[in-house]
Amino acid sequence: MPTVLLIEDDAESRRVTAELFTRDDWTILEAGDGEVGVSLALEHRPELVLCDLLMPKVNGFQVCRSIRQHLQRSRIVIVSGRDYGVDRASAIEAGADEYLVKPISWEILREVIDRVLPTVGDASPPTGPLPDFTPPSTRLRFWGVRGSIPVPGSSTVGYGGNTSCIEVRADGEIIVLDAGSGMRELGIALDEEFGARPIKLTVLISHTHWDHIQGLPFFRPAFNESNSIRILGYEGARAGLATILASQMETQFFPVSMPSAIDIEELRDMEFKIGKVRVEARFVNHPGICVGYRLSTTNGSIAYLPDNEPYDVLKTSLTTRDGSEREKAQAYAASARAKLVDFLRNVDVLIIDSQYTDEEYKKKIGWGHGSLSSVVSLALDAEARKLFLFHHDPGRDDKAVDTLVEGARMLVLESGKPMEVDAAREGAEVWLGARASAESYGSGGP
Numbered sequence: 168m169p170t171v172l173l174i175e176d177d178a179e180s181r182r183v184t185a186e187l188f189t190r191d192d193w194t195i196l197e198a199g200d201g202e203v204g205v206s207l208a209l210e211h212r213p214e215l216v217l218c219d220l221l222m223p224k225v226n227g228f229q230v231c232r233s234i235r236q237h238l239q240r241s242r243i244v245i246v247s248g249r250d251y252g253v254d255r256a257s258a259i260e261a262g263a264d265e266y267l268v269k270p271i272s273w274e275i276l277r278e279v280i281d282r283v284l285p286t287v288g289d290a291s292p293p294t295g296p297l298p299d300f301t302p303p304s305t306r307l308r309f310w311g312v313r314g315s316i317p318v319p320g321s322s323t324v325g326y327g328g329n330t331s332c333i334e335v336r337a338d339g340e341i342i343v344l345d346a347g348s349g350m351r352e353l354g355i356a357l358d359e360e361f362g363a364r365p366i367k368l369t370v371l372i373s374h375t376h377w378d379h380i381q382g383l384p385f386f387r388p389a390f391n392e393s394n395s396i397r398i399l400g401y402e403g404a405r406a407g408l409a410t411i412l413a414s415q416m417e418t419q420f421f422p423v424s425m426p427s428a429i430d431i432e433e434l435r436d437m438e439f440k441i442g443k444v445r446v447e448a449r450f451v452n453h454p455g456i457c458v459g460y461r462l463s464t465t466n467g468s469i470a471y472l473p474d475n476e477p478y479d480v481l482k483t484s485l486t487t488r489d490g491s492e493r494e495k496a497q498a499y500a501a502s503a504r505a506k507l508v509d510f511l512r513n514v515d516v517l518i519i520d521s522q523y524t525d526e527e528y529k530k531k532i533g534w535g536h537g538s539l540s541s542v543v544s545l546a547l548d549a550e551a552r553k554l555f556l557f558h559h560d561p562g563r564d565d566k567a568v569d570t571l572v573e574g575a576r577m578l579v580l581e582s583g584k585p586m587e588v589d590a591a592r593e594g595a596e597v598w599l600g601a602r603a604s605a606e607s608y609g610s611g612g613p
C-alpha cells in the first residue's frame with residue numbers, strides 16, 4: 168500500500184490527519200519537524216508527503232526544496248492555515264504539487280490524491296524506469312565537470328572536483344555521458360534509487376582519455392549482474408574501445424577485472440537511437456579519436472563536446488607556411504568550423520570544453536582544448552539556447568570559474584543575442600520541456 172509522510176509540528180493536528188489516512192490502508196509516517204521530515208522522506212521515499220507550512224527549524228518551503236532535490240516521484244502537498252496567493256505560488260515553485268488550506272476533510276484530500284497520484288491503489292510492482300524519467304521532461308544532472316584530473320578540496324567545492332560525467336534522463340532512458348570520476352557518485356545514487364530493481368542504462372564515451380573513463384571501475388551498479396549497462400563509443404587511435412576500457416582494470420592497475428554487467432559496443436555509425444532518443448556523433452578537434460554527441464529528445468536537445476579545440480588553431484599554427492598553403496589551411500579551418508556550427512545549430516543546451524582563458528590558450532595551442540572567447544562565439548553562431556562552460560581546468564578554483572562565467576556573459580551581452588551562460592557545476596540539474604520553467608540549476612550539490 169502507498170505510504171504517506173505527515174510533517175507537522177502540532178501533535179494534535181498530526182493525529183487528526185493521520186486518522187483520515189487510516190481508512191484507505193495507507194502506511195503512515197510521522198515527523199514532528201521539517202528536519203526529521205526530510206530525512207524520513209529520503210529514507211522511505213513515500214508516495215505522498217503532507218507538510219505543514221509554518222514549522223520551527225525548517226519550514227514547508229525548505230522541506231519541499233530539500234525533498235525535490237532528491238526525490239522526483241513523491242508528491243508533496245503543503246498544508247497551511249493561511250490562504251495567501253504568494254504562499255501558494257512559492258510552495259509550487261519550491262516543488263509542491265498542491266497547496267491546501269486547513270481544515271482539510273478526507274473528501275478534499277481524496278480529490279487531491281486522485282489528481283496528483285493517479286496510480287495509488289495499483290498494486291503491480293514498478294518495472295523499468297521510474298515514471299519520473301518518462302516524458303514530459305528531460306533532465307540532465309552534472310556529476311563531474313572537471314577536465315584532466317579530479318581536484319577535490321576547499322577551493323573547488325563550489326563547482327566540484329570530479330571529472331566528466333553527466334546523467335541524462337529522457338524518454339524513459341538513462342543516458343550517461345562519459346565515465347569520469349563523477350560516475351562513482353552517480354552509481355551510489357542509482358543504487359539507492361533503484362534498490363532491488365534492475366538498472367538499465369547506456370553510457371556514451373566521448374573518448375578514452377583518462378578523465379573520461381576513470382570512474383568506470385568505481386561504478387557500483389556495474390558489479391550487480393541483474394543490471395544491464397551498455398557502453399557505446401568509437402574505436403580508439405591505437406586499440407579498440409573494449410580493450411582500452413578493460414586495460415585500466417588489468418591487474419597492474421586495479422584489483423578487480425571488468426564486471427559482467429557491462430556490455431561494450433563499438434560504434435560505426437555517426438547517427439543512431441537509444442530508445443526514442445536520437446543520437447548524432449561528430450569527430451571533434453582533439454588529439455586521438457574523440458567525438459561530441461548531440462541528443463535529440465522529445466523535450467529538447469543537448470550537445471556534449473567535452474574536449475574540443477577551436478578550429479582557429481589551424482590558422483594560427485600554420486602561419487609559418489606561406490602563400491597558397493596558408494590560404495588553403497584557413498579555408499579548411501573555416502569550413503570545419505562551419506560544419507561544427509551546423510551540428511550545434513539551435514541546440515537547447517550546449518556543454519562544451521572551455522578549459523582555458525584566452526590568455527592561457529596562447530601557451531596551450533595544440534593541447535586539444537577550448538578557450539573562452541572561441542567557445543562563446545561558436546555557441547552564439549550556432550544560436551544555442553543555453554551554454555555551459557565545461558571541463559574546467561584543474562588549476563581553476565571556484566572564484567576563477569566565476570570570473571570565466573562573467574567574461575562569457577560580457578561577450579554574450581556585447582553580441583546582443585539572448586543566450587544564457589553558466590559554468591557546469593557538480594550536482595546541478597537542468598530540465599527541458601514541461602519542467603523547464605522550474606529549472607533547478609544551481610540548487611546544491613550531491
Ligand SMILES: [Zn+2]
Pocket residue numbers: 314315376378379473474558
Ligand atoms: Zn578531457
Ligand SMILES: [Zn+2]
Pocket residue numbers: 374376453474
Ligand atoms: Zn581528452
